[in-house]
Amino acid sequence: MGYLQFGRHSVRQVLRFRDASCDNVVVNPLLYASQGLRYKRKLQVILTTDIDKLGKAGDTVKVAPGYFRNHLMPKLLAFPNIDKFAYLLNEQRKIYQPTEEEKQEDVTLVKESKEDMMKEYEKAALRLDKAQLVLRRLINVQKAKSRESKEDPLELRYPVTKDTLVAEVARQLCVNVAPDNLHLPSPLSTLGEYEVPLRIPRSIPLPEGKVNWSLKVKVRSK
Numbered sequence: 557m558g559y560l561q562f563g564r565h566s567v568r569q570v571l572r573f574r575d576a577s578c579d580n581v582v583v584n585p586l587l588y589a590s591q592g593l594r595y596k597r598k599l600q601v602i603l604t605t606d607i608d609k610l611g612k613a614g615d616t617v618k619v620a621p622g623y624f625r626n627h628l629m630p631k632l633l634a635f636p637n638i639d640k641f642a643y644l645l646n647e648q649r650k651i652y653q654p655t656e657e658e659k660q661e662d663v664t665l666v667k668e669s670k671e672d673m674m675k676e677y678e679k680a681a682l683r684l685d686k687a688q689l690v691l692r693r694l695i696n697v698q699k700a701k702s703r704e705s706k707e708d709p710l711e712l713r714y715p716v717t718k719d720t721l722v723a724e725v726a727r728q729l730c731v732n733v734a735p736d737n738l739h740l741p742s743p744l745s746t747l748g749e750y751e752v753p754l755r756i757p758r759s760i761p762l763p764e765g766k767v768n769w770s771l772k773v774k775v776r777s778k
Contacts, residue, residue: 715743
């Protein structure tokens with residue numbers, strides 16, 4: 557046992573001397589394996605995309621073999637630093653990177669006119685008026701059991717507020733409205749169907765047969 561410990565100590569001294577003075581000398585990985593140490597071998601790879609704390613696209617960096625094999629290579633984020641891959645990367649840069657003439661071209665922004673904006677507003681208003689917003693909410697079980705008759709409406713555990721309607725309109729109908737566009741004096745506290753009046757500018761014409769804009773809301777039990 558004493559000879560074994562002396563042998564390990566001597567090998568550690570060789571590795572320590574190598575790390576301190578001879579960085580360019582190639583050391584056999586078996587020396588690391590005999591000491592129970594991990595041989596820190598790095599791979600040179602070329603990045604295809606920008607990666608935080610590692611580098612930008614086209615940079616040559618050193619990574620651990622396991623990191624390249626399990627993360628970078630399956631997602632095509634990098635490839636080995638080999639001549640053929642470097643040549644392909646340079647050719648792709650020539651194809652996809654814009655030339656100096658294309659960079660110097662002025663970009664002109666097309667501003668929407670008032671007529672186009674009014675048409676978009678009118679489409680959004682018609683969408684709100686024709687659609688029906690469906691909400692699923694939990695009922696208050698205790699109040700449901702204490703009802704005098706089954707015909708009485710079921711109360712919700714949490715009432716539907718104006719902010720909830722604004723969020724559901726954006727999610728279901730893909731229309732962004734402000735809370736001021738909805739006329740809701742009190743939250744919806746029971747199951748049923750409602751028509752919430754909409755406050756839309758008078759410049760947007762109403763459909764034929766309509767007196768005012770409204771949003772149909774149906775609250776169902778969950």
